[in-house]
Amino acid sequence: MKRTWLVAAIGAFAAMPAFAANTITIGMTVSQTGSLNVDSVSQLRGSELWRDEVNAAGGIKAGGKRYQVKFVSYDDQSQGGRVQQLYTRLIVQDHSQFLFSPYSSGLVATAAVISEQYGKVMLIGGGAEGKTYELGNKYLFQCITPADQYLSGAIAELKEHDPHAKVAIVYSDDPFSKAVVAAAREQAKAAGFSVVLDESYPPTNTDFGPLINKIISSGADAFLGGGHYPDGATLARQLHDQKAGMKWVSILVAPDSEKFKTLGDAALGITVPSQWEPQVKYQPQFGPTIAQFTAQFRAKFKEDPDYHAASGYVVGLLLQHAIEQARSIDPEKVTAELNKIDTTTFFGRNKFATDAGHHGLQVAHQMVLAQWQAKGGQLDKEMVWPDAAATAKVLYPLP
């Protein structure tokens, strides 16, 4: 009897390396708690959908083998300090072969220090600030449009309706929002707008009343800014409650979430720069179609995917593509394939800068502009820019 157990144990032990060899471990942190929870969890859901579909289809094929995908993730509590510890743990203790980024520019910048130290490939699904890619990193790949282009669509569309708009730029004092606004400020001036108020607020701000009075005093008729979900939604509600009289409002990130419509009338007319919407019309070269992704996401999570979910999926899809093209999971070979990528998926076109000064920066993906509009008594998000992709005429001025 003893001998049987011994043989079984040795057999199981012998089988372990073979199993491990056919598994790819991908490490990441997720803001399960803290202020970034909404968007970060959405990003994770997209990645989970990708993982489950890949595994159900037999895994990633490379060099005659099929690799099942295994995720190791921890809650970073929306804090940079946790990200630093946890990415080290993901690499050293959990032996992650590849990494997905946390959500938000600040956390990505922290994680990037660790991933580069250990030479790990990290795909970025939610970290738009461009500065991280100017530091000579070799293994970072940004799959979303950089921050400096976030408000380009809003400014272009606003210019069509009011070439001399008086703009209030009010934004959260965090790395992402500052990067967005730094570019938007110049774009607004170049478009001929007057920037009548330019001010940041603490990311933890809860009452925008005094700031909105300041916007009214400035004589602004258009609003650009915001930050992440809690502050953006509060801003929208208070702009409405205080009848700020804006003809145009573009708020970052928050209005992209389906939950934004719980603001009711305060959501009507608010525009949001978006990395992706279910109404986009890309023809994917591989991976699911837009309709397939949307339907599969709805079936799994019982809600519509937002752009964070789509970016969460696409980081997996691009890694899978690179591994399959490399026919290997060797990080250097996969990196070489990622450097070569110029492809279109359901998420749009992706291509990474390969020059040393900007390596990994996204150079091909395009953003769209969405707006909350009333449709049959219900609030619905429509694409209003670029014109070629628009699903509805823009609502201007705001009601």
Added chain:
Amino acid sequence: MIGLLASLLDGILVGAVYGLAAMGITLIWGVMDVINLTHGAMIVAGMFGVYLLVGTLGVPVYATLPIVLVGGFLAGVALYWIAVHRVIGQPPLMSLLSTFSVNLVLIGLGTAVWGTVLFNVPVSLPGLSLGRYTFPGTHLMAAALTGVIGGVLYLFLYRTRTGKAVRAVSGNREAAELVGIPTRRVLALAFGLGVALACVSGMLIATLFPFTVLSGDAYQLKSFVVTVLGGLGNPAGALAAGIALGLLEGLATPFMPVSWTLVIEFVLFVVVLVAFPGGVLGLRRARAH
């Protein structure tokens, strides 16, 4: 000029609600020398109370106030017996740790159930316009209700036998016991009242701004500033200090970036702690022990 006036008025309206929140923390401190670190969680409980009552049972928004008040009181009394009673009279760190632990548990539970998604209570009341500036009806209502609650609390503390017992325990617990006041029950009652005030302030804040499970932290911090300004253990001072803090925010914002408001508030916090340890608006009563 109208802009400044609007900003000041807005500051007063919101400041009154800060004052209400701080009244809860200062009442508990005054009666039992406990800094209640569940305060933020209880503000959030009030926010979710109104959200759930309106969303699931269809209770009119302002009709939830008495329900939240009673619910908060009962929760506070329960909390007192579970986490506070045993540490009364112990070094202050014990009650800090005890209430902080409960706070972590409550916030953890809330995050597990609701995440940190933003919630919004849909409420619309006609506002008041001053030129291009509008004071939302919800702000006016919240300030008015704060005034009413403050008045009722005053009447309770100064005109009822039970209220006088609370004040007696606050003044000198041993002497109160000697004259037959059941101090344990009074302490539980005071803790319940403090928590009820936190919950009601949360309920009113939820009518002004969207909120998350984590929103309580910001209001708890403000409550500390207000409590120190108004004098530890002085509910009337807390209400006045809340309004003063709102006025300060309203006055500062038109002239400087809004990011500086927090800096000014906390500089003021430190200055008051150093220069007026009894609070600007109240003197710390003498303690028997």
